[in-house]
Amino acid sequence: MTEGTISAVDTEAxxxxxxxxxxxxxxxEGDIAADYLEGLLDIADLDGDIDMDVEGxxxxxxxxxxxxxxxxxxxxxxxxxxxxxxxELTRLAVHRETxxxxxxxxxxxxxxxxxxxxxxxxxxxxxxxxxxxGEQEKLRPMTPFExxxxxxxxxxxxxxxxxxxxxPERCVVxxxx
Numbered sequence: 001m002t003e004g005t006i007s008a009v010d011t012e013a014x015x016x017x018x019x020x021x022x023x024x025x026x027x028x029e030g031d032i033a034a035d036y037l038e039g040l041l042d043i044a045d046l047d048g049d050i051d052m053d054v055e056g057x058x059x060x061x062x063x064x065x066x067x068x069x070x071x072x073x074x075x076x077x078x079x080x081x082x083x084x085x086x087x088e089l090t091r092l093a094v095h096r097e098t099x100x101x102x103x104x105x106x107x108x109x110x111x112x113x114x115x116x117x118x119x120x121x122x123x124x125x126x127x128x129x130x131x132x133x134g135e136q137e138k139l140r141p142m143t144p145f146e147x148x149x150x151x152x153x154x155x156x157x158x159x160x161x162x163x164x165x166x167x168p169e170r171c172v173v174x175x176x177x
Contacts, residue, residue, distance in 0.1 A: 023054055029094050029102050030059040036093040037063060037106075040086070046071050055105075061090070062107040072109040080115065083108050084143065105145075116149050123153025123161075123172075130159060130174045141169045 030052035041048050041063070048063045065072045076083045087106040094102040107113055122139070130137050139150065147163050150172045154161040160175045 022057070025098075025100075026054045026057075026059040027052070029098065029104055030054070030061055032094045032097045033059065033061045033090045033102075033104055033106070036090055037061065037086075044075075046075070048072055058103040058105055060105050060107070063109070065109055075108045076111045080111055080143075083111060084145075112145070115146070119146055119149040120153045123150035123174075124157055126150070126172075126174045127154045127157035127159045130176050131157075134176050136176060137174045138164075139172045139174070141165070141171045144170075147172050 034050045034052055037050055048065050051062045051064060053060045053062075063072060063075065074082070075086060077085075083106065086108070087104070090106055091102045091104050094104060105112070119142075126137050126139060142150065147170065151161050151163075154172070154174050159177060161172050162175065163170055164173055165171055
């Protein structure tokens with residue numbers, strides 16, 4: 001029903017010494033997550049392949065469907081709510097096996113990748129508006145993942161940003177120089 005593929009590149013020159021142990025640990029997290037998610041797909045009687053990669057200091061695990069398989073959309077839910085819950089459950093499964101907190105990132109049917117692109121655009125556009133107006137701009141409330149992507153986009157545009165408020169109403173404020 002599912003097959004796992006692992007592709008992690010040891011970028012010791014990029015990340016510095018000690019990377020081999022880190023990559024091995026993240027690959028182990030990905031393997032544990034893949035086993036957990038395969039079981040979930042079996043229980044839900046859903047078809048999907050599991051891909052694992054390592055990016056920076058976190059394991060990235062993706063469930064991809066074949067063609068335009070809409071059945072995986074049930075695992076994404078409205079605006080990624082089910083995906084967020086599954087990510088937390090998968091992190092808990094990894095924690096149970098390793099005894100260490102995981103920062104694993106889960107994507108299903110490319111939802112998070114599309115969301116990342118949209119948010120990077122949102123952050124860059126907000127930064128341009130703030131540069132033009134000289135006034136700070138407060139964006140809509142976002143999840144921690146969404147805020148991180150926007151903060152990165154704002155920093156890439158040469159401005160600062162900060163988060164304010166309390167969950168679930170926490171939002172990014174883009175600041176002029």
